[in-house]
Amino acid sequence: MKVNETGRYIDIRDGEVISFESQVTEREMNDMKKRVLENMQGEPVTGKRKGVKAALIAAACVILIPAGAMAADKLNLFDKIFGNADESVVEDYVQYAPTDEKCYTDENDTYKITVDYCMYNGETGAGALQFTITNKTGDGRKWYEVATVDPYYDDTWELACRETPEIYAAPRVGQLLFGVGGSLGKNVVFLRESSVDENIKTCIMLIHNVKKENAKLVVKERQYAKGIPGGKLQNILTVDIPIGESVPTLKWADEKGDTQAVLSGFDFMVYGIKDGGQEVSVKLKDGTEYHIQNDEKKVMNQLDGSLYDGGIWTAFATLLDLEQVEAFIFDGKEYPVAEAVK
Numbered sequence: 001m002k003v004n005e006t007g008r009y010i011d012i013r014d015g016e017v018i019s020f021e022s023q024v025t026e027r028e029m030n031d032m033k034k035r036v037l038e039n040m041q042g043e044p045v046t047g048k049r050k051g052v053k054a055a056l057i058a059a060a061c062v063i064l065i066p067a068g069a070m071a072a073d074k075l076n077l078f079d080k081i082f083g084n085a086d087e088s089v090v091e092d093y094v095q096y097a098p099t100d101e102k103c104y105t106d107e108n109d110t111y112k113i114t115v116d117y118c119m120y121n122g123e124t125g126a127g128a129l130q131f132t133i134t135n136k137t138g139d140g141r142k143w144y145e146v147a148t149v150d151p152y153y154d155d156t157w158e159l160a161c162r163e164t165p166e167i168y169a170a171p172r173v174g175q176l177l178f179g180v181g182g183s184l185g186k187n188v189v190f191l192r193e194s195s196v197d198e199n200i201k202t203c204i205m206l207i208h209n210v211k212k213e214n215a216k217l218v219v220k221e222r223q224y225a226k227g228i229p230g231g232k233l234q235n236i237l238t239v240d241i242p243i244g245e246s247v248p249t250l251k252w253a254d255e256k257g258d259t260q261a262v263l264s265g266f267d268f269m270v271y272g273i274k275d276g277g278q279e280v281s282v283k284l285k286d287g288t289e290y291h292i293q294n295d296e297k298k299v300m301n302q303l304d305g306s307l308y309d310g311g312i313w314t315a316f317a318t319l320l321d322l323e324q325v326e327a328f329i330f331d332g333k334e335y336p337v338a339e340a341v342k
Contacts, residue, residue: 077117078128078204079192080163081303082266085319089265094119095244103240106219110137111176113219113237116202121264122246124313126208128266129241130192131217133176133201140198143176143221144168144191153300160301160317164190167203173231177220180207180241188304188315206304206315207241208267215241248322250340261335263328265320268292271311276331282320283327283334292316 075087077094096117097104105114111133118129135141144167153159167189179187192202205217219237222230250263262269263282270277280292291299292314305314328335 077119077130079190079194081128081190081204081317082319083160083163083317086321087319089319089321090119090247093245093247095242097240097242101240104242106237106239107136108236110135111143111219111237112136113217113239115217115239115241118207118215118241118243119266120210120212120243120246121249121262121267122212123249123251123262124208124264124267124269125210126206126264126267126313126315127210127241127243128315129205129207129217131203131205131239133203133219135199138199141174143174144201145171145175146191157298157300160303163317164193164204166190171222171230173222173224175222177222177233178203178205179218179220180210181214181216181218208304208306208313208315209308210241212243215243217241250322250325250328250335250337252328252335252339253341261328261330263320263322263325263335265322266318267313267315268328268330269311269313270330273311274307277305277312277314279329279331280314281329282325283329284324285326286324290318290320 075091077087077091094117097115105112107113113131113133116130116132118127120127133143135143147166147168149159149161178189187208188206190204192204195201195203207215217239218235220233221236223232223234225232247264247266251259252261253259259271261271268280277293278295281294282290282292284290290301291297292301293299301317303315303317305312325337327337
């Protein structure tokens with residue numbers, strides 16, 4: 001499995017609680033629906049774009065809300081990142097950020113960022129979140145770079161990343177970089193296809209190795225600094241990431257009870273290895289096989305990947321219904337669902 005500085009197969013070029021339940025009123029739910037749809041479409045649904053209401057309880061950072069109540073309106077949660085997969089298999093596990101909580105939005109004189117929602121795997125600490133960043137100056141500045149595909153993967157390859165443009169860590173002064181906690185610059189970020197306004201961009205970001213209790217999205221800007229070539233990174237915005245119920249997973253353990261592998265509908269983790277992953281797939285009950293990576297067949301459906309001391313993690317370009325999975329296969333080793341930990 002090819003893992004580079006960004007965790008996947010792109011050419012970087014020169015770049016580098018309080019927790020409590022809340023009863024949500026119908027009006028508040030409608031406000032949230034409007035904001036999410038505005039961010040998806042790049043323009044307000046009705047009237048002017050609404051600002052975030054003052055927080056009822058400023059110290060609160062996570063409010064658990066029934067996620068499925070909103071997702072049913074429009075299942076276009078993750079653009080084309082997961083291909084044409086049926087998003088209904090994960091909609092109940094998407095946590096939306098309440099509009100009346102300040103911790104999900106932040107702004108300075110130049111930028112405003114708002115986190116809309118997040119899907120999370122509690123076993124691997126991975127997920128996918130949507131956020132919207134607005135350039136308040138309206139000058140259309142280019143705060144990002146679009147990554148190019150590694151030339152190794154020519155047109156003969158089935159390559160997931162061709163569908164949606166990826167942006168990466170800002171190499172130049174005036175550009176932005178996104179990360180979670182200490183993982184700045186190591187997260188894959190995609191621009192939504194609907195982000196046509198040059199001053200309002202909605203993005204989908206993949207996260208990994210994130211603990212629920214300190215899930216924060218951090219934005220840094222590369223700023224000019226005398227005597228420092230390329231400038232320096234300055235923390236400019238920080239917002240909380242809404243983490244709800246984990247997506248379902250399948251888990252396999254050895255005779256000692258130590259976890260060997262974990263599979264969710266969008267990612268996997270294999271423990272106890274330091275290399276490998278040239279042939280990874282999921283066998284389905286209907287007899288078909290979804291290839292995450294197969295060098296011989298020239299298939300690369302990996303969206304992001306990282307090597308850890310404990311093993312290999314990968315997010316892939318579909319959303320699997322685990323009820324339809326028969327086995328997970330990693331470099332010839334098969335993990336049957338029948339042998340998964342109950």
